[in-house]
Amino acid sequence: MDNELEFKRLVNELTPKLKNALGRYLHTSEVDDVIQDTFMEFYVAKQTQHIDNPRAFIFRISRNISIDRVRRKGHFDKIKQKAIEPDSTELDIVFQSERQHLADVINKLPPICRNVFVLRKVHDLSYKEIAQRLNISVKTVENHISNGIKLCQKYSQKVSSKKLFSDTG
The missing domain is CATH 1.10.1740.10 (RNA polymerase sigma factor, region 2, helix turn helix motif)
Known part of the structure; x- marks a missing residue:
């Protein structure tokens, strides 16, 4: 420092x-x-x-x-x-901002990728359960999760560098 x-x-x-x-x-x-x-x-x-x-x-x-x-x-x-x-505390504002940011990032995913990603990350379904529910292979689920994570990280980095850590005063 x-x-x-x-x-x-x-x-x-x-x-x-x-x-x-x-x-x-x-x-x-x-x-x-x-x-x-x-x-x-x-x-x-x-x-x-x-x-x-x-x-x-x-x-x-x-x-x-x-x-x-x-x-x-x-x-x-x-x-x-x-x-x-x-609530108006700083930590609550950060939580709310992060939730909104995450929702924005997830909404930018391609539809099937978003669906698989949400089933895994939000609903905590296993790869096998997702595959059965969507009638796709487990490998396809793995690929969608992997791509979803990569796209989320990519978009998140773009947004973070623009606004999350900008010094406003």
Whole structure:
């Protein structure tokens, strides 16, 4: 980071906001760990890349770590429910923005690819179940998932470089 004081300022400024936001999604005992992991990942990332909007980047890291923890514990329903409730905190705004961004990306996929992708990623069907439901081979399902991921990443990178990390002030 350009200087340690800036990093300390971000830690002091964002820790209470992260605690408040993460406390709604995670068990109290996990919040401090997620915050520590968040700042550690941010510090490492800042050493190797330019980050236009550190606040957004930090909130995105905390979101990703939180989702990973919740998924590992099998409590994804709780975070999905919270994510759809209207709220004005920064983390909720990031969640809402990410959901909309993901929906936009998925809607740009070719129809059959989108259908296969949604059945796998949203409805959590196995490749075999998707193949049976759509009357296609498992290999075709694999190809659609692979292409869907590649297209989503490609489109996501274009959008991210244009607006997600632009510095607006």
